[in-house]
Amino acid sequence: MTTVAKNGGTTPKLIIEGLSKQYGAVTALEPTHLTVPTGEFLTLLGPSGSGKTTLLQMICGLVEPSSGRILIDGRDQTQTPVHQRDIGLVFQHYALFPHLTVAENIEFPLRMRALSASEIKQRVKDVLKMVQLDHLAARFPRELSGGQQQRVALARSFVYQPSIILMDEPLGALDKKLREHMQIEIKQLHRETGATIIYVTHDQEEALALSDRICLMNHARIEQLGSPHEIYAHPATAFAADFIGISNIFRGRVDNSNGETRLATRHGHFRLPTGASFSGAEAAIVIRPEQISLGGGNGNTVVGRVTDAVYAGSETRLIVDLDEGETVIVRLPPGQPTPGYGERATLGWNPDAAVLVP
Template sequence: MTTVAKDGVTAPKLIIEGLSKRYGAVTALEPTHLTVPTGEFLTLLGPSGSGKTTLLQMVCGLVEPTSGRILIDGRDQTQTPVHQRDIGLVFQHYALFPHLTVAENIEFPLRMRALSAAQVKQRVKDALAMVQLDHLAARFPRELSGGQQQRVALARSFVYQPSIILMDEPLGALDKKLREHMQIEIKQLHRETGATIIYVTHDQEEALALSDRICLMNHARIEQLGSPQEIYARPATAFAADFIGISNIFRGQVDTASTGEIRLSTPHGKFRLPAGATCSGAEAAIVVRPEQISLGGDKGNTVVGRVADAVYAGSETRLIVDLDEGETVIVRLPPGQPAPAYGERATLGWNPDAAVLVP
């Protein structure tokens, strides 16, 4: 499954070089470079139309690239047909074979492989158990709900143990509880099989929960690539900050003091910036996460407003404050801290070093 290079370092499973796709005047993917190490769980996250499915379908060979190369285990596979790429697929609307039962659908990818009848039986049994469909093994796809069909497709992609598995919103049709259960199952399967997984989702919480790295996409290009922790703590752009986690974003003009220190001049006042912050443009924004803001004005930067809501969520209270100048700030209060009531005035503060400056 893994390729070990001469120097003993594991070679990347997948390398994408300058891969792009155009449909007439529409650019579905700008020329893109991406390296995926063997065994990584990489999530493509981004809004609708950002190019996630296009990228995935070029990797598996369903869509022909306009430019660029795809290397799997160091070999150029740009022209290799789909069925020769050793890639498992689970797509948003992936068709099951209507004339085969659930068990037969799952068994199908194993037919071409040299396995004993007993091994096939065991693998199908395990796969059925994994997606909790043991009791429906004899049914036909038309007798299943959309979510159940999706689970069969998931089981079928894992059953023959390919070295790369591509999943395009595989849990989209499931309810929240089953979705969370399947997330844990997928993570466990990833750990057990060591497969390289490229997973597409709109759902940032799912991306944070599952991924080794997140590839955040926007307007047909990669906006930011990094671990969930990196992107959350150091978003590269206001878009990244807004898309992953909850953010308070303050925009303003960059203002250089006589001492050389830069500040951000906003409708809410002049904010101090993280130590050593530099900025090339005349305008910028700071991102402050809800947990970095606290009640009281003694932290270095202060805003004032009126409490619009206090939402109790067990492990935290989320305070929504409408600022006097018209923006809304979200604050996460730790458990046990009393929240001011609706309509009360609130002064909020944060340490300048807790914010991130973005262009």
């Protein structure tokens, strides 16, 4: 069972109590507990089959849970039909009505709720201005770019001020530059409206850029929950370290034979971070590429041969094959001398820059 502590001091918008889903002998989601405060941007992140989409679909009512409860604003919504849950949905494929203009697409959920004509007009005007599409109100979806269509889909979800907005891979169909631009727009919309957003993606960079918290999922359960900084800088498991960002992971056995606790690996005995705790004989240390430097020093060191150096503008990414057969990735700041292909390189890091994981 996965249990996540409540975020004290903030009124919960959503509470998940022991929610699970079984398809015969297959477990799509283990019994899971999760609390989402009002106004939070929470990202469900994980590989295919991790349970993130199943969880999202149960929250919105598209999938019936095998057990557990869903509370929205303190009310049990577990058996409430999807159209009565006051939830906005944004999908990867925008699902715009092709025969309606931009304004008419945005009006649609308001008309379904029988709002007055004057209120509909004002809300549509406000949200069009918010997504910077007021000059395109009379156009049809086919006359818009992909980014503009996505902004219409976002505006349609925000306009009726739903209790929660669920986004399922909403930027997956966009190219990299447009996706990065839309990330900024979604973040601004969230800041301006204070909406509670639950966002599903498999893109870890997107999750780091957008989220107040990330709910990292693996094997139908929550692997780790925390802020982007917490999950990146302090991964709780080797999976979390490997999935979020680029990591160098050295596995081994805890060795106390020489009066100092070290991790015995095939690359040598590495000093552990100060205060590191472990519960078993086997463990791993995680070092991010930016924490490794060229040269030795009084920290931990490994030696290998440079197999590639990738220039990326703000950094040079050095790929080094260690003598014992593993690969290490190093991020070097611009302007730092870089060894060439085939040259020997000694890499070092401060033990306290690493993280010990089970």
